[in-house]
Amino acid sequence: MALEDLYREVILDHYRNPRNKGHIDSPDATAHGVNPLCGDEVTIDLTFNGDTVTEVAVESQGCSISQSSASMMTEAIKGKTRSEIESLTNKFKSMMSIEEDTDLGLDPERPGSVLGDIEALQGVRQYPVRIKCANLGWTVLAEALSS
Amino acid sequence: MALEDLYREVILDHYRNPRNKGHIDSPDATAHGVNPLCGDEVTIDLTFNGDTVTEVAVESQGCSISQSSASMMTEAIKGKTRSEIESLTNKFKSMMSIEEDTDLGLDPERPGSVLGDIEALQGVRQYPVRIKCANLGWTVLAEALSS
Amino acid sequence: MTDLSHLKADFPVLENGVHFLDSGASSQKPIPVLEAMDRFARTSYANVHRGAYKLSVASTEAYEAARRRVAEFIGADNPSEVIFVRGTTTALNTVAFGWGLENLQEGDRILSTEIEHHANLVPWQMVAKRTGATLDHIPMTDDFRLDMEAYESMIGPDVKIVTVTGMSNVLGTMPPVRQIADIAHRHGARVVVDAAQLVPHVRVNVSDLGADFLAFSSHKMLGPTGIGVLWGRMDALEETEPFEGGGEMISDVTLQSATWAEIPHRFEAGTPPIIEAVGFHAAIDYLESIGMEKIFEHDMELTEIALQRVGDVPGVSIQGPNNTIDRGGVVSMTMEGVHAHDLATILDEGGVAVRAGHHCAKPLMNRMGVAATARASFYVYNTEQDIDALVTGLRRARELFGMS
Amino acid sequence: MTDLSHLKADFPVLENGVHFLDSGASSQKPIPVLEAMDRFARTSYANVHRGAYKLSVASTEAYEAARRRVAEFIGADNPSEVIFVRGTTTALNTVAFGWGLENLQEGDRILSTEIEHHANLVPWQMVAKRTGATLDHIPMTDDFRLDMEAYESMIGPDVKIVTVTGMSNVLGTMPPVRQIADIAHRHGARVVVDAAQLVPHVRVNVSDLGADFLAFSSHKMLGPTGIGVLWGRMDALEETEPFEGGGEMISDVTLQSATWAEIPHRFEAGTPPIIEAVGFHAAIDYLESIGMEKIFEHDMELTEIALQRVGDVPGVSIQGPNNTIDRGGVVSMTMEGVHAHDLATILDEGGVAVRAGHHCAKPLMNRMGVAATARASFYVYNTEQDIDALVTGLRRARELFGMS
Numbered sequence A, B: 001m002a003l004e005d006l007y008r009e010v011i012l013d014h015y016r017n018p019r020n021k022g023h024i025d026s027p028d029a030t031a032h033g034v035n036p037l038c039g040d041e042v043t044i045d046l047t048f049n050g051d052t053v054t055e056v057a058v059e060s061q062g063c064s065i066s067q068s069s070a071s072m073m074t075e076a077i078k079g080k081t082r083s084e085i086e087s088l089t090n091k092f093k094s095m096m097s098i099e100e101d102t103d104l105g106l107d108p109e110r111p112g113s114v115l116g117d118i119e120a121l122q123g124v125r126q127y128p129v130r131i132k133c134a135n136l137g138w139t140v141l142a143e144a145l146s147s
Numbered sequence C, D: 001m002t003d004l005s006h007l008k009a010d011f012p013v014l015e016n017g018v019h020f021l022d023s024g025a026s027s028q029k030p031i032p033v034l035e036a037m038d039r040f041a042r043t044s045y046a047n048v049h050r051g052a053y054k055l056s057v058a059s060t061e062a063y064e065a066a067r068r069r070v071a072e073f074i075g076a077d078n079p080s081e082v083i084f085v086r087g088t089t090t091a092l093n094t095v096a097f098g099w100g101l102e103n104l105q106e107g108d109r110i111l112s113t114e115i116e117h118h119a120n121l122v123p124w125q126m127v128a129k130r131t132g133a134t135l136d137h138i139p140m141t142d143d144f145r146l147d148m149e150a151y152e153s154m155i156g157p158d159v160k161i162v163t164v165t166g167m168s169n170v171l172g173t174m175p176p177v178r179q180i181a182d183i184a185h186r187h188g189a190r191v192v193v194d195a196a197q198l199v200p201h202v203r204v205n206v207s208d209l210g211a212d213f214l215a216f217s218s219h220k221m222l223g224p225t226g227i228g229v230l231w232g233r234m235d236a237l238e239e240t241e242p243f244e245g246g247g248e249m250i251s252d253v254t255l256q257s258a259t260w261a262e263i264p265h266r267f268e269a270g271t272p273p274i275i276e277a278v279g280f281h282a283a284i285d286y287l288e289s290i291g292m293e294k295i296f297e298h299d300m301e302l303t304e305i306a307l308q309r310v311g312d313v314p315g316v317s318i319q320g321p322n323n324t325i326d327r328g329g330v331v332s333m334t335m336e337g338v339h340a341h342d343l344a345t346i347l348d349e350g351g352v353a354v355r356a357g358h359h360c361a362k363p364l365m366n367r368m369g370v371a372a373t374a375r376a377s378f379y380v381y382n383t384e385q386d387i388d389a390l391v392t393g394l395r396r397a398r399e400l401f402g403m404s
């Protein structure tokens, strides 16, 4: 059923136990974003080694979708280069897009095999009004990367 | 027919040849009024001898109804005492009132026998939107009298 | 139990079985209101106050009849004290800017409260900034009431205006407006009441209420969007400058200056919401055909049930008075471990429409230490079944979040 | 002759045979517009931008679809440049106060014209008074055009904003907005166009027009009352402060201060005219189903006929350009010896609805040396027969006043 699809165990786990929570003392990049319609907030701190993200920390508050999405994102980008993150972001965005129907090659038999935990957010697409919750962390990430 | 009833000859005559037109140099009372919705204007100057209006002058611009009504009024009040004018004003107002149905004893056989030329304005009552035109001069008069 | 369930047929939008519990944001519109507007537009529409022709006269008469109806509804003797505006927000901005910029200066204080909607907060911040006046806020007690002791210690001769909600759109709390007004008046301050939530649900009589200005919206009381009311006591309106300049609000205009028309016209620049006024009139007729007393009674019965049954769901906290004393039919809640937006989504799946978020009252949220609440608000078409559906949804949320 | 007479059936108010020649004040509403609003209220209404539930999502989508439709209609690439307000008057006040108070100071000049509607005059007077800026007016030539030579001599670096009507509601005159804007921009001034009469009748493309701000009303273009548009070029909107404070227009609020939401939301405080937006959308669809080019052609054909036949009535003077070059379907007239209000009453008896008075343009009336005109204005539902009825009424007026 759809709601079970939205609130999968892995999402609730990230919501309750957000990974990489906190601040970085002197980050190489940082950004803050608010979803003005619901008030959810995300702050991201990053450090780099050359092009590679070495550390990431997120301070946030909001619903299970925005919080778990931000938490999953931190796990997914650590140790990745800027261009790898860009490609990941695009995959995430098309997973969240109602219009686009890019085949990301997700395998229902082997969940997580392509995008890791992030795949669990697929169910959000059935709730268009919640898509911006899932996007919030990624939008703030993009801002941090371009800052 | 109704329109002929509105635009009686006597009204058009007062419109074209307004009586007591002009200003009084040092009036005992004066008042100015505008109908904000249509822009018609009336200014009245009065002099008194005791309680009696000795002179009246009107400067005005506007439609045939407001202009003729003001002109007729000047003729009707000259030489009258304040209390006579008050009673006349009441008669005029009830002639113009849609709700009230006071019997003013107007005699259709002998037009003008009770209120003079003013009776010609009876037709205005069929055009509620024009009643305020007819009233303008009288409203300004009341203001001048109480000033 | 006050039974108004026969009214449901007048609200076609509810036919699909939705449990609509968001009337605090905006109410639904009954068929008689929709029909009144449609009929008017098909038979009598023209611009008002402008034409000497029959359609325009009919239209003006309908518009002015709506003004008289509103005046009667809120117990205002003089219909000219009723000003039609776009809604509560515009009404409050009209007072803040129109009265505030004229009558406030450095050293003056504006007294508002911690529980206001942004509409009764942000305009005063803007005006305080422009005039140099100070903006202070009467605090809330821990049981979600206005702290009247604090108010008495805050009021003083430097307070020029006190502005307070008639009913909180988050808590349901109804501050004692009459008492607040009497105290303010004793100190020479004007009193504004944001009645967006009050007038739709409680019989308001402006002479009893004691306020100098009252603001409310048609769309929260079964009427159309696009229209609302600023009522002002005549002497208070006389102290107020027009908020907008334009046509129909002037007495005379030259290239360099203008003089204002009579009240209320000076506050109604331009073409007003004419068709909306006709719909608003019909909405008031509809409300009165039920009776405001009965409406409030019905609200309170549902609130009583909701406080009990919602309060019984484990993990749920009611954010607002947990009794029906001096409160309206607005029940905000939070659930331990489940964010309000998740609650709203889960409830929506069960056909229950509630609002989740900060409800345009961020300072109040901060005060309560919550980021968001889920809010159920009641109106004439709601029934006990709507509350049962709400409770079912709340239990389902706990289940989904693995807490049952 | 462009035949649009088949449309008349869509306007039930015209069924009783009225010759409605007052669309310049407000237009009638076709059935598809009324039905769109009614249907929306019966199936999809809720407040916008607020709820996570299905009705609110549907309502928000309909509201934003209306915004996109308006943007498309006026050729704006970015729908966020379209701000929904109550009408032209509010749109112009938003620019005057929101832009003017921020960007004008003593020594600056505002340039308006002698032919403006009070809505584009009084707000600038109010803002000039508050900021110490000067307000000057481009004069009218004796053939009822804007004096472009005078304009070129008046413009200068101290002129910060030029505000001009796109089509005079009295004369029909359409000033050369593009040329005016180009000159203004060369001097670094912003350009505002009061398009209340323009957008309903002429295809407007904001990139071609050259203005920075554009104001118009739904009710003059077959749509409902209670809604209108302020369009602003994004960089011009970014220079503009919100005119009203309240809900939905903020990004964050504390007790003492607030930050604004993104454009357009920062200019849409409070509950917007939601049902009206849906009706406005339907009105634009209706206009486009006819075609704006065809609508203007039809206006011009009627204007041509009116200028001839009305001009032929003895004693009548046309107050406005007596040809169809750069003008719209607004024909003002005076009759020697018969006041405009008497004309209007007499015409009304023949079922002809015209407006008589100063048309909210008193300075223009003074300039023309007339106290009032009678004005016929045309729209899609008008026909040659309406003009014939007008002419018959004019002749009847002469008769009644003993001048035939």
Ligand SMILES: Cc1ncc(COP(=O)(O)O)c(C=O)c1O
Pocket (backbone or CB within 6 Å): C247, C269, C270, C271, C272, D024, D025, D087, D088, D089, D090, D117, D119, D120, D165, D167, D168, D169, D194, D196, D197, D217, D219, D228, D360
């Ligand atoms: C040229 C012009 N500007 C402004 C307005 C004011 O429009 P609204 O009354 O819709 O605010 C009008 C309409 O009367 C107009 O004709």
Ligand SMILES: Cc1ncc(COP(=O)(O)O)c(C=O)c1O
Pocket (backbone or CB within 6 Å): C024, C025, C087, C088, C089, C090, C117, C119, C120, C165, C167, C168, C169, C194, C196, C197, C217, C219, C228, C360, D247, D269, D270, D271, D272
């Ligand atoms: C208490 C309160 N004040 C003001 C408002 C603003 O009303 P509107 O959006 O109709 O302008 C609302 C509604 O959201 C409210 O609940």
